Amino acid sequence: MYLLRSTLTAITLSILFLATAKAQVSRYFSPSDEIIFSWGNLALTNSYKLENPKAEITGHPVRFTCFLHAGRNYNIDLNKHLGFFSGLGLRNVGVITNEILPVVEGSTEYFDVKIVRRTYSLGVPLAIKAGMLEKESFFYAGGEIEWAFAYKEKFWESHNRKGTKHKYSEFTGNQVKPFLPSVMVGFQFKNGANLKFKYYLTDFLNHNYKGRSFGTKKVVSDLTRYKESRMLYIALSWPFDPKEITKKEEKSEFASFVK
Numbered sequence: 496m497y498l499l500r501s502t503l504t505a506i507t508l509s510i511l512f513l514a515t516a517k518a519q520v521s522r523y524f525s526p527s528d529e530i531i532f533s534w535g536n537l538a539l540t541n542s543y544k545l546e547n548p549k550a551e552i553t554g555h556p557v558r559f560t561c562f563l564h565a566g567r568n569y570n571i572d573l574n575k576h577l578g579f580f581s582g583l584g585l586r587n588v589g590v591i592t593n594e595i596l597p598v599v600e601g602s603t604e605y606f607d608v609k610i611v612r613r614t615y616s617l618g619v620p621l622a623i624k625a626g627m628l629e630k631e632s633f634f635y636a637g638g639e640i641e642w643a644f645a646y647k648e649k650f651w652e653s654h655n656r657k658g659t660k661h662k663y664s665e666f667t668g669n670q671v672k673p674f675l676p677s678v679m680v681g682f683q684f685k686n687g688a689n690l691k692f693k694y695y696l697t698d699f700l701n702h703n704y705k706g707r708s709f710g711t712k713k714v715v716s717d718l719t720r721y722k723e724s725r726m727l728y729i730a731l732s733w734p735f736d737p738k739e740i741t742k743k744e745e746k747s748e749f750a751s752f753v754k
Contacts, residue, residue, distance in 0.1 A: 520573055521628075525734040527566035527584045527620075529691070533558045533728035535590030535699065543720040547597045549605050550720075553654070554593040558611070563587055568620070568734070572628045579623045579637075586641070589613025590699060590726055593654045596715060608715050610650040612700070614671050616641040622679065631735045632685040639693070641675040650715050663716070670704050670718065672697055683735070691730045700724040 534557045539550060566584025573579075591611050598604045622637025648670065649662035667673075681691035702724070706717030718724075 520571060521578075522572075523570050525568050525570055525580075527564075527568045527582055527732070527734065529564045529584075529586070529730040529732045530561045531559070531564065531586070531588065531728050531730050533560075533588055533590065533726060535592065536723065536725045536727075537590065537592055537700075537721055538723040539720055540722040546601055547605075550594070550596055552592055552594050556591045556593065556609075558589055558591045558613070560587050560589075560613075563615070566618075575629050576627065577623075577625050578628055579621070580635075581619065581621045584618045584620070586616050586618060587613060588616060588641075588726065588728065589647075590724070594715075599714075606652055607654050608650050608652055609654050609656060610648065610715055612646075612648050612670070614643040614647070615645040616643045616675060618642075620679070624683070626683075627685075630685055631683055631687070633683050634681070635683065636678075636680045638676065638678050641677070643671045643673055643675055646670045648716055669701055670716070671700055675699070681730075687733045687735045689730075689732045689734055691732070692727070693730065694727045695725060698724045699726040 534555050536555065537552055539552060544550060564584070564586050566582055566586075568580045568582035568584075570580040571578055589612050591609065594608050594610065595605050596608055598606060618639045618641035620637060620639040622635045624633045624635035626633025644667050645664070646666075646668040647662065647664040649660055651660055652658050675695055676697060677693050677695045679691055679693040681689060683689045698721075700718045700721060702718050702721050704716075704718040706714045706719075
């Protein structure tokens with residue numbers, strides 16, 4: 496949280512300082528739809544490991560999702576090389592784990608399980624960008640706060656999605672932290688593609704949540720067994736049309752010529 500506050504404070508102060516300079520300010524909207532590749536870093540508590548010595552997290556597979564991600568960013572370019580943006584975005588983010596768990600806590604019998612946990616969230620970013628803004632080629636960095644409001648969990652009693660699938664969903668449940676702060680860096684390429692890296696500053700899951708059985712005796716959704724549940728993702732998007740970028744460059748070159 497301290498890193499996020501420091502980042503947002505620095506961005507805000509930079510914006511206020513630069514806004515006082517004489518410049519031709521440009522304002523416009525851009526879409527913030529994304530294709531997301533996310534993964535987690537989960538770890539079991541020492542006490543859980545002592546009670547269940549064969550329990551372990553064997554993998555954190557990458558989770559790919561392109562639905563439903565939608566949003567709009569409001570861009571303010573202070574000049575040709577510096578600007579910032581904010582906006583509102585809807586995202587589907589989550590983690591996958593392959594685990595070996597006891598049938599019941601303290602049991603000598605274990606089973607394999609693949610667990611997918613995700614939430615829909617509404618996020619408000621704030622970032623500063625620098626580069627060749629007229630050509631839509633720039634670097635950006637900032638932070639975001641997201642409200643998690645729609646949780647879903649599903650699991651298979653295997654590591655390859657074979658067998659019966661158990662699933663459960665809940666609106667504004669207690670399984671994940673309600674607010675998820677993050678920091679991000681990215682690059683907007685001239686061809687229209689955008690590459691972003693985001694790291695969440697707090698645990699994704701609520702480690703005080705005891706869990707439910709999904710109608711089975713195996714309580715895989717007991718989140719008290721985790722001491723860490725960090726999440727990060729890489730996102731690809733195409734917020735700008737390359738043809739529009741070319742038109743924008745030609746217009747800028749013509750304006751410079753007639754001057």
